[in-house]
Amino acid sequence: MIESLLVANRGEIARRIIRTARRLGIRAIAVHSEADAGLPFVTEADEAVCVGPANPAQSYRNVEAILAAAKSTGAQAIHPGYGFLSENADFARTVEASGLIWVGPGADAITAMGDKINARNLMAAAGVPVAPGTTDPAADLDAAVVAAAEIGYPVMVKAAAGGGGMGMGVATDEAALRTEYDKVRSFAERMFGDGSVLIERYFPRVxxxxxxxxxxxxxxxxxxxxxxxxxxxxxxxxxxxxxxxxxxxxxxxxxxxxxxxxxxxxxxxxxxxxxxxxxxxxxxxxxxxxxxxxxxxxxxxxxxxxxxxxxxxxxxxxxxxxxxxxxxxxxxxxxxxxxxxxxxxxxxxxxxxxxxxxxxxxxxxxxxxxxxxxxxxxxxxxxxxxxxxxxxxxxxxxxxxxxxxxxxxxxxxxxxxxxxxxxxxxxxxxxxxxxxxxxxxxxxxxxxxxxxxxx
Structure with a gap:
């Protein structure tokens, strides 16, 4: 069994992971932002390291700071919890390249499932039912209009790189599609750095x-x-x-x-x-x-x-x-x-x-x-x-x-x-x-x- 575990997260999930680690006799290491210094997960860990200010980009998403904390504390493995870096394939690869154990799926699986269009296509090939939708990103608004007409309204306009319920909009007709496409694409570029858009059948009652x-x-x-x-x-x-x-x-x-x-x-x-x-x-x-x-x-x-x-x-x-x-x-x-x-x-x-x-x-x-x-x-x-x-x-x-x-x-x-x-x-x-x-x-x-x- 792993002997020392760094939890690259905060709040209830960090506390919950630490609870299991300590029950198993694993040394639990917390990382925290300056804003979270007084939270229970910090005090309940065997060791804690501040990795930056409140801004997540400078703390919980700061790969260099987290890896430095793992090195300085002698951590053997990293558990990412959910959110933050948990579905970041590059982080998973970096953790393993650093000689640490990644407590999660392989980076290739994260990459394969991280893009909704690629994931849909893989699932369809494996015989998993998928809703009617595009097999490639809708390159522009005109392509989205054509795709929606083929699929049939209403449609869901989704950020291909999105997750957690973010980057989605419903269009009941072409006029709404034109509005939602621009909105979702802009949001996706801003939040995920990828403006790829998927058009999929929308089911009003699901x-x-x-x-x-x-x-x-x-x-x-x-x-x-x-x-x-x-x-x-x-x-x-x-x-x-x-x-x-x-x-x-x-x-x-x-x-x-x-x-x-x-x-x-x-x-x-x-x-x-x-x-x-x-x-x-x-x-x-x-x-x-x-x-x-x-x-x-x-x-x-x-x-x-x-x-x-x-x-x-x-x-x-x-x-x-x-x-x-x-x-x-x-x-x-x-x-x-x-x-x-x-x-x-x-x-x-x-x-x-x-x-x-x-x-x-x-x-x-x-x-x-x-x-x-x-x-x-x-x-x-x-x-x-x-x-x-x-x-x-x-x-x-x-x-x-x-x-x-x-x-x-x-x-x-x-x-x-x-x-x-x-x-x-x-x-x-x-x-x-x-x-x-x-x-x-x-x-x-x-x-x-x-x-x-x-x-």
Whole structure:
């Protein structure tokens, strides 16, 4: 097993990785910005190094500073968490070229999946369903117009190099396409340094379901069930649950098999997520036929996901430990041929944002009391007295609950949300209290527009 691990991230995910590392007897090393010096992940690490000012480009994305920290502390491996440098193939290559162990998929797999168009084409060749769309970037507006006419409106205009729900727009006709194309291309050039644009069929009513995969050290790829991620604002997730209430046993078998093929197509190692769109069947006059039937590959996230805890609770595994074992060339702690889910788990992302418009609301945490009890887990990045700054993502904590059934998990979530005492920054706990009483959510028959309908 790895003996010393540098965590190239911050907040709750850094704290969560450090927790597993210390349980395994691995020396945990944190890197932090000047703004994060007082956060729990820094004090809980065995060693911590400041790598720069608050600006992520000068700290958490500062490759030279992070590698210098690894060298000065004698780190053997680097875990990138999610965000920042986690899906940067050049960083992965640099880490390995420096003689360190990279806790993540190979750089070639990151590169292959990092471009949405290339990923679509690879998946189609591997027999994974993809939505109708372009096989090459729409070189200019005229090409986008032609492609959209062939695909059929409405269409999604997407940044080929984008991710995390960023760089996307919907066009219902040519006039809207002309506006969205320029907007997305400009955003993509500014944010990703790549203005390539993909045109894809847009489905007005869809569910967002993803599959957790793990590429093992022996070359096998296994799937650890699916997660439902349809509660979103601005194409970014707020709630995840496993298993999905929309997925039948027959559909589960098909979607998990497709996810494994996706991983095998790029020789995937370590943890990753295959994201899909589920298109519900058309309802008849009596409302029957609401179960999802058709699914399409959306993208592959070549890293650990924010929502990995719901899979951990349903499958009884520690995915960070499994990542470390794969990186060290070790067998998993579980039998890949006997994976069996148990119960139901739900994760709520507790963000520093107002619960109506979801706009950021950073500030000093005056009160922070986490809920406890059977089936309740909190992965947090802050404690009372810390400051949530405007420099980073608004995620403060993840409230995860599990129970024998979905209904039991929901009841535990209601109790936990009511018991979570949080004052100072704006927060979205009131939204979750509303969602957990929403009939559409409670029924399990909801889609990605549920938050819009609630607002």
């Amino acid at each position: 569910r967002h379901v993803e599959v957790q995969i793990l590429g093992l050290a022996d070359g096998r790829v296994v799937a650890l069930g699916e997660r439902e991620c349809s509660v979103q604002r601005r194409n970014q997730k707020l709630v995840e649950e496993s298993p999905s209430p929309a997925v039948s046993p027959e559909l589960r078998e098909r979607i998990l098999a497709a996810a494994v093929r996706a991983g095998e197509a790029v020789g995937y190692r370590n943890a990753g997520t295959v994201e899909c769109l589920l298109v519900p069947r058309q309802r008849d006059a009596k409302g029957a036929g609401s179960a999802s039937e058709e699914f399409f590959f959306l993208e592959m996230n070549t890293r650990l996901q924010v929502e990995h805890p719901v899979t951990e609770l349903v499958y009884g595994v520690d995915l960070v430990e499994e990542q470390l074992r794969v990186a060290a060339g070790l067998a998993p702690t579980f039998d890949p041929d006997a994976l069996a889910p148990r119960g139901h788990a739900i994760e709520l992302r507790i963000n520093a944002e107002d619960p109506k418009r979801f706009l950021p609301g950073p500030g000093v945490i005056r009160t922070w009391v986490e809920p406890t009890g059977e089936g309740v887990r909190v992965d947090s990045g802050y404690v009372e007295g810390n400051t949530v700054t405007p420099f980073y993502d608004s995620l403060m904590a993840k409230l995860i609950v599990n129970g024998a059934t979905r209904a039991e998990a929901i009841e535990r979530a209601k109790t936990a949300v009511a018991a979570f005492e949080l004052a100072g920054p704006k927060n979205n706990l009131p939204f979750f209290a509303e969602l957990l009483e929403n009939e559409e959510f409670l029924s399990g028959d909801y889609d990605t527009a549920i938050v819009t309908r609630m607002r």
